[in-house]
Amino acid sequence: MRILIAEDDVQLSEVLTEVLTRRQYVVDVARDGLTAWNLTEMSAYDLIILDVTLPKMNGIQFCQQLRMAETKKHQHLKGAVPVLMLTARDTVADKIVGLDAGADDYVTKPFDLEELMARVRALLRRGLSTTELTLHWGCLQLNPSTHEATYADQLLALTPKEYALLELLVASGRRILSRSGIIEQLWSADESPVAETVNSHIRGLRQKLKAQGAPDDFIQTVHGLGYRLK
Known part of the structure; x- marks a missing residue:
């Protein structure tokens, strides 16, 4: 399975890449929202791990644009790529904004890596029938x-x-x-x-x-x- 990490924190993205690669996922990394968007147009992803405060195109804008594009392709019910949003903002209002933008899950920093991996597995399972x-x-x-x-x-x-x-x-x-x-x-x-x-x-x-x-x-x-x- 292929995962895109859109995260401008170099250290965090490297840690996530190492952990996911060890679990046999193929990982691509983007440091800004525009690069992340270009990667989604070139490759199909099973999951996107998305930071909210990305340069060039922030995570909220990216997620909204992704969902609009999927709707045009009639993928809004089935085939939409899951998005796991990462942010240091932990208020209820911030979470609502992220989820309303189209995120499937919302994790605040700092987080436990094993919990994050469990959320990754749960999102990847959603697209699988029994x-x-x-x-x-x-x-x-x-x-x-x-x-x-x-x-x-x-x-x-x-x-x-x-x-x-x-x-x-x-x-x-x-x-x-x-x-x-x-x-x-x-x-x-x-x-x-x-x-x-x-x-x-x-x-x-x-x-x-x-x-x-x-x-x-x-x-x-x-x-x-x-x-x-x-």
């Missing part, structure tokens, strides 16, 4: 909550990036994923992996799946286009 809590593809089963994968009931020892890649393939069904599309989904904006990086992860997945009894072409290569599951 049928989506476990992903299946033939004998393959994925649990997005625990980041565990099994094939024929045998646990696959996957790296975080291998799990994320396999989850993306399952979620995409028979749709072909290009290498550039995979990179966009699984690596943050400040990383610069090459196509061979994706190929290497695919090879690792194939070897581990085959060791548990999966066919050689469980992950298919569509020459000149990319990859998909058989």
Whole structure:
């Protein structure tokens, strides 16, 4: 899952990035509201962590603009990205302004990191139906909550990036994923992996799946286009 942190406090954004990355999320960071907005137009996010007092475009303005854009795209009921608003302002009036602007949750600084992570998990779960809590593809089963994968009931020892890649393939069904599309989904904006990086992860997945009894072409290569599951 991909998360955008819009926060001008460098130390705080670095701490949040480290904690979220350790939990296997892909993280992009913006230091001002305008940069954050430009990132949302280039990438799809599963969650936005948004500081209220951003330069260039503050958090209230950003959130209002985001919700207006989603309404125009008919995403105001389903498909709207959750927004977790961060601020040092802790009055009831301030919270009402933030929530009325379209925020889904509101956390005041300073905050406990574990509580913040719990709120992040809760917001990410909102978009999942009960049928989506476990992903299946033939004998393959994925649990997005625990980041565990099994094939024929045998646990696959996957790296975080291998799990994320396999989850993306399952979620995409028979749709072909290009290498550039995979990179966009699984690596943050400040990383610069090459196509061979994706190929290497695919090879690792194939070897581990085959060791548990999966066919050689469980992950298919569509020459000149990319990859998909058989």
